[in-house]
Amino acid sequence: MQCVCPALKEARIRAHHNLVTMLWGRLEKASSRWCIHQEMTVDALCGLETPLDCHADWQRAVDELQEPDLEAAEDPASSAGLLRKRPDGFAFNWDGRSILILEFLRAYDLRATWHTDMDHFKIERYVPLRDKLTRCLPAGWIVDILPLLLGVRGSFDEQTWRAALERFNLTGIKATEFMTELTAKCLAEAEELFNVRAAALHANHANRT
Numbered sequence: 001m002q003c004v005c006p007a008l009k010e011a012r013i014r015a016h017h018n019l020v021t022m023l024w025g026r027l028e029k030a031s032s033r034w035c036i037h038q039e040m041t042v043d044a045l046c047g048l049e050t051p052l053d054c055h056a057d058w059q060r061a062v063d064e065l066q067e068p069d070l071e072a073a074e075d076p077a078s079s080a081g082l083l084r085k086r087p088d089g090f091a092f093n094w095d096g097r098s099i100l101i102l103e104f105l106r107a108y109d110l111r112a113t114w115h116t117d118m119d120h121f122k123i124e125r126y127v128p129l130r131d132k133l134t135r136c137l138p139a140g141w142i143v144d145i146l147p148l149l150l151g152v153r154g155s156f157d158e159q160t161w162r163a164a165l166e167r168f169n170l171t172g173i174k175a176t177e178f179m180t181e182l183t184a185k186c187l188a189e190a191e192e193l194f195n196v197r198a199a200a201l202h203a204n205h206a207n208r209t
Helices: 006-030 043-046 054-067 077-083 114-136 159-166 173-209
Strands: 034-040 089-093 096-105 142-151
Touching: 006 034, 006 089, 006 096, 034 054, 043 054, 043 077, 054 114, 077 114, 077 159, 096 114, 114 142, 142 159, 159 173
Parallel strands: 096 142
Antiparallel strands: 034 089, 089 096
16 A cells, blocks of 8 residues: 555655655755755756856766767667656765765565665666766766665664765764654655545445445
């Protein structure tokens, strides 16, 4: 119900969006170095406003990103697929020449290995995009994938989250307080899905009678 039921697809999308908006907003507020763009396609990256000292590097990179790879027999369909990718967010630290491909997942957390399994899945999904961006940008730029996973019951890997939050200058008691707020929000969204399901079942029963 919380992860795959087709009847609750819209409610799950809404829960995911609410959590992502809260998360990206807090990370961006915690560090003035990072600018986060939510749900932007790779193809739309060419329209980003950049600082003057990064403009030439970035424009050359996005131009190359949208051209077929001339040095390797790259599948045109694969290249087009990369341009249509829409991660949950891109984080840019222009001063540090760093780009993070952000992915958030509200996952089913019953199995003991749920976190490592889904972490691997999310990273593998965006490895081609990370590698392509790395090739397009000059030496000195860093492109990385940052998956952030939260279980539907509010569980999370503390070490992974603390390391991720630290990249945005969110540490110590502030990080602890934020994770408390985020997990509470996650549980509230799970409860809302139960309410949506109950309302749908009631409406279905009423229609039949």
